[in-house]
Amino acid sequence: MAVADPWHRLAPIAGQTPRAMASMNWLRLSIKPVFARLSGILNGIISLMNLSIAPTRNRIDFARQEEVLAQIFALQSQLAERDAKLIERDAELKRRELKIQQLTLELAHHKRIRFGCKSEALSPEQRDLFVESCDEDGAAIAAELEQQQKPADAPRPYKRSGRNPLPPNLPRIDHRHEPESCTCGQCGHDLVKIGEDISEQLDVEPARFFVHRHIRPQYACRRCETITAAPVPAAIIDGGLAAPGLHAWVLIQKYLDHLPLYRIEKISERHGVPIARSTLAQWVGQLGVSLQPVVDRLAELLLQGQVLHADETPVQQLEPGQGKTKRAYMWAYRSNDLEGAPRIVVFDYQTSRSGVHARNFLQEWRGHLMVDDYGGYKESFRQGVTELACLAHCRRKFFDLHAVGGHPVAAEVLRRIGELYAIESEIRGKRAEERQAVRHQKVLPLLASLEGWLREKQKTLSRHSELAKAFGYALNQWPALIRYAEDGWVEVDNNIAENALRLVSLGRKNWLFFGSDHGGERGASLYSLIGTCKLNGVDPERYLHYVLDVIADWPVNRVGALLPWRVTLPA
Numbered sequence: 001m002a003v004a005d006p007w008h009r010l011a012p013i014a015g016q017t018p019r020a021m022a023s024m025n026w027l028r029l030s031i032k033p034v035f036a037r038l039s040g041i042l043n044g045i046i047s048l049m050n051l052s053i054a055p056t057r058n059r060i061d062f063a064r065q066e067e068v069l070a071q072i073f074a075l076q077s078q079l080a081e082r083d084a085k086l087i088e089r090d091a092e093l094k095r096r097e098l099k100i101q102q103l104t105l106e107l108a109h110h111k112r113i114r115f116g117c118k119s120e121a122l123s124p125e126q127r128d129l130f131v132e133s134c135d136e137d138g139a140a141i142a143a144e145l146e147q148q149q150k151p152a153d154a155p156r157p158y159k160r161s162g163r164n165p166l167p168p169n170l171p172r173i174d175h176r177h178e179p180e181s182c183t184c185g186q187c188g189h190d191l192v193k194i195g196e197d198i199s200e201q202l203d204v205e206p207a208r209f210f211v212h213r214h215i216r217p218q219y220a221c222r223r224c225e226t227i228t229a230a231p232v233p234a235a236i237i238d239g240g241l242a243a244p245g246l247h248a249w250v251l252i253q254k255y256l257d258h259l260p261l262y263r264i265e266k267i268s269e270r271h272g273v274p275i276a277r278s279t280l281a282q283w284v285g286q287l288g289v290s291l292q293p294v295v296d297r298l299a300e301l302l303l304q305g306q307v308l309h310a311d312e313t314p315v316q317q318l319e320p321g322q323g324k325t326k327r328a329y330m331w332a333y334r335s336n337d338l339e340g341a342p343r344i345v346v347f348d349y350q351t352s353r354s355g356v357h358a359r360n361f362l363q364e365w366r367g368h369l370m371v372d373d374y375g376g377y378k379e380s381f382r383q384g385v386t387e388l389a390c391l392a393h394c395r396r397k398f399f400d401l402h403a404v405g406g407h408p409v410a411a412e413v414l415r416r417i418g419e420l421y422a423i424e425s426e427i428r429g430k431r432a433e434e435r436q437a438v439r440h441q442k443v444l445p446l447l448a449s450l451e452g453w454l455r456e457k458q459k460t461l462s463r464h465s466e467l468a469k470a471f472g473y474a475l476n477q478w479p480a481l482i483r484y485a486e487d488g489w490v491e492v493d494n495n496i497a498e499n500a501l502r503l504v505s506l507g508r509k510n511w512l513f514f515g516s517d518h519g520g521e522r523g524a525s526l527y528s529l530i531g532t533c534k535l536n537g538v539d540p541e542r543y544l545h546y547v548l549d550v551i552a553d554w555p556v557n558r559v560g561a562l563l564p565w566r567v568t569l570p571a
Helices: 018-050 055-115 124-149 244-255 261-270 277-302 355-362 375-382 391-405 408-427 432-458 466-476 478-486 495-500 502-511 517-535 540-553 556-562
Strands: 307-318 325-335 345-350 368-371 386-389
Touching: 244 261, 244 277, 244 517, 244 540, 261 277, 277 325, 277 345, 277 517, 277 540, 277 556, 307 495, 307 502, 307 517, 325 355, 325 495, 325 517, 345 355, 345 517, 355 375, 368 375, 375 386, 386 391, 386 478, 391 408, 391 466, 391 478, 408 432, 408 466, 432 466, 432 478, 466 478, 495 502, 502 517, 517 540, 540 556
Parallel strands: 307 368, 368 386
Antiparallel strands: 307 325, 325 345
């Protein structure tokens, strides 16, 4: 009986993985001559056994056979162990590769947050917090590295900063630093001034409370005993504790710096001037009522424009006696920058998102209104208002799909919309007639091509996919989306209204809710004044200081002279 090839005993294990099979094939080729010789020996032994060869030699040959087989199985075990290690190493490499990909994506995401286009970035609150944290950590790490790299006793070299110069309008306080001696430290001769080096450092003086003493001497007539004194000027709060400057500071702290009243109370206490929170609340309420005529005049001028932008955002309002909040809404109406008139933003606080609030605010106004696809504006469009749709809203839907999965169809839409925005960048700042001519020549053909491409691609999409929903949104809004290309006075998107709402978005993260409907209405009025000041480059605090100082006895028929872009603020 011939001895069969023992390799078949190893094949099931070697075939587990391609790497192990390759290793076993190499081993098979290496020891094949050994197997050939062993086969010959074993076949000879078996023949001798069949011929009744001596039992002693038979036992010796079988012992050699077992020894060889034991060596083979030892090699098999080593190969299996090595194969297991290779599998483990491949798995570890795969895990590291995935981790690198994850970190790469996170890095790209953070870079987009900080350095990406505004339309693709996160909310400004999140972005600001992220940027502040990165800057703080980076500065700390750089400082630690600098300390570790230089000797402790090394002198600090003078290094001239390459920063931008400080504003020239700031007051300067000079500090002269003369040498300790007017004679040369080397030879003893007198020193001669040949020039001077000037360096500047920016400093700040925290809120400083002080008292105005109004002294009005009283004079009497010896003959008729009539007493004469300077009259007490009218004030918003008769006999009030605060001057207009303090009133303005409180309003700015709450509605521009977004500090709740309890924090303003703590700040005043820290400066040794305790002002009760209830007093602060009373001031804010009375000041809001006094400033309302200016806000009403702002709204009147806003509705004289032919193009408006509108958007809304939810806010919380405390339900009296319930101990919980309910959702209300702050509506923002923004003037169009392309019309050349003063920039105006008016906020309107309402208890719901119903479209009736928009109709009540717009009243008889008929013009072009830029909004998103919210149905609350549809009734106004049916009554004669021309609808304009926001191209940025449309783009954002495709951008989200591309950011998640890198869909090539979404990428193509983004590319085509990018061409439209590139044209808008070129014509920014030109006259309306020039913008209209360029849009007719360049934009309309691109829009026609994009619409045809969208309708053809839509036929190939699944109805319930997210990409199909983005296509449906764009095509349903198409007449309103392309309307801007027909008019040089119209913006391409609604970003200016969204930017106006940032005042409210930042505030609600700090004060959390309005205490009542009156509080919401008051907040809307003050946001309107502060937002309009910022749009027109007017310092909101100085403006409020001036208006609060004069409005108590200001003629009602001349309230238009108190609008932010019309007042001349004192130096």
